[in-house]
Amino acid sequence: MRFRKPTVEPLEINLTPMIDCLLFLIVFLLLATSFNHFSRLNIILPEAEGVALTEQKNSIEVAVQEDGSYLVNGITLASSNEAELTSMLQQEAGSNRDMLFVIAADANATHQSVVRVMDIAGKLGFLNLNISTVVPLGQPLPQ
Template identity: 55%
Template structure:
């Protein structure tokens, strides 16, 4: 007697529905996610209205010249690297981090030099950083 052997069907897993579900979840997460990037340094950009500051005694003024040299409270630094700038700002503040840092940059100063001052002030823990501007002339010739 001849018995027929039952045929074994190959098991096949269809991955298409699972991939579709994962793509839908990915799109949903990307659409519903908000990307908030909080700055490490809070900048207070000044108004160019010519309002004098309330107190001029307790502040650190960093001047960025067009050549890339720095001056901290009127004293020129020997170089323009980050370590000298950090040391000069620390000596000018005497470990007080509540003092405002005012950056007065020349119009032709490199952006990197100004960002370096903001980065050093942020690393030292200063939260009140201002960029000084000049008041534009009222009348145009």
């Protein structure tokens, strides 16, 4: 009796069903995912009730206007570049860096304009930096 030798078929892994399943899962996840914009921050800025004002005769007030121009102690700068603002602050302060440094920015001024003033004040070494705010209507002034 002669037995036939069984023929061995070559092994091969069929990836088509696995790829089909993965594509089905990807499509399902894309359809089931809601694309909300969670990265947006809804920031509600607090109103400042303020603190009692202390009179300081030596202070520097930098006003930032809506268009990005600056006023240093009421003097309008010819341009709003960093070099002119730096030289004006050095001229007004002299060597005194302990004086009160107040930034009074328009509500519609760009954030970059305000940060530029803060950066220059930090580079020049001012220690007492304040940001001017207004008391909301209907709030009593602090004593």
